[in-house]
Amino acid sequence: MIPNRSEYLKQQALQGQKIMGVLPALYPKELLWAFDILPAEIWDPPGDIVKANRHLQTTICPIVKQSLEFILTEPGIVNAGYLFPHTCDSLQNLGSQVKDMIGVPVPVYTFYNPKGNFNKATRAYYGDILNEFLQVLADVHGPPDIEKLRAACELGLKIDGRRIELQQARMTDRLSLNSQQYFQLIRAAEFMQPVDYLYLLNQVEIQDEPLKSHAIRFLISGILPPNDMTLSFLDDLGIGIVAEDLLAGSRRIPIATLDPPADPIEYLTDRFFLLPPCSTKAGSLDHRQQYLKKLASDSKAQAVLFNIVKFCEPELFDHRSLVKSLKNEGLPVLSLETELLPGLSGQTQTRIEAIVEMMGDEVLA
Ligand code: SF4
Structure with missing residues (x-):
């Protein structure tokens, strides 16, 4: 009943689907759907780590290692960019590395989720970053359709x-x-x-x-x-x-x-x-x-x-x-x-x- 992840995404890409590679974990997927972008989350792609190690410390978690290996050897599925939510320092650093040092042929986006104990200010902040992300997507994919x-x-x-x-x-x-x-x-x-x-x-x-x-x-x-x-x-x-x-x-x-x-x-x-x-x-x-x-x-x-x-x-x-x-x-x-x-x-x-x-x-x- 459950399709094979790699086959499913390859098929979607072949059909011209816009696909964004999304690193863990919390992000407003509904905003992507509204722009007809399919988020393909990257957690633990299989395969040996060959190219990623030289960019990373040895004490970095395997999710970061495997994700970077995937990004470096990506099989032509991701065509609408990568999104790095601010989940932890390691992913935040990886986002900066991919964007500013390694370089990829698609846009790199970040999404800074609030941290700590939540209050009215954090709520207002979250609304602001949603609107900002919406605008960033609109700049590339055209004005958002509110419906x-x-x-x-x-x-x-x-x-x-x-x-x-x-x-x-x-x-x-x-x-x-x-x-x-x-x-x-x-x-x-x-x-x-x-x-x-x-x-x-x-x-x-x-x-x-x-x-x-x-x-x-x-x-x-x-x-x-x-x-x-x-x-x-x-x-x-x-x-x-x-x-x-x-x-x-x-x-x-x-x-x-x-x-x-x-x-x-x-x-x-x-x-x-x-x-x-x-x-x-x-x-x-x-x-x-x-x-x-x-x-x-x-x-x-x-x-x-x-x-x-x-x-x-x-x-x-x-x-x-x-x-x-x-x-x-x-x-x-x-x-x-x-x-x-x-x-x-x-x-x-x-x-x-x-x-x-x-x-x-x-x-x-
Ligand atoms: S360090 Fe960050 S990326 Fe690695 S497993 Fe923990 S939360 Fe996930």
């Missing part, structure tokens, strides 16, 4: 609504997808046309009654889900990831459904400030702790898995405190470090098996 922008927001609202329904169904065992299938579905948002993606989401059946519960219920937190082989291993062990707090996942979906967009800029501003807490927004750590505890409780999670991208400063900054507060709630915590490589190491297998064993027979009964 098209409103329609893009309405489509985004439908996608958000369905994603919220699916998240709730996942937490209450009313989806028949295993973890591998579920995260493939979530990650298809990174490259599909919004209409195609909404259609895909609507194909997933939500059961009226809970299905058989997973033997072990995990909440996962981090930037990306584990790779397919690790997810498959978890599935085989009877571990269900019933809730997620991932930057590539639910941290980009508002915690509540909004009203239909009368004013698109107002709507997009409301939407941004309704997103869940995230390490990359540098907000209150206490808020994150409370949010994760509630997510664990609502999903009846019995343990928490942190999937930490190696050298990810924002995540590592919060990690120790989050682990401590979750353990204080009696939740076992497993922290895995990932370099975003395919496969499953023996060490990771052993650590997953160890936590299952530690959780004891009563969980598995």
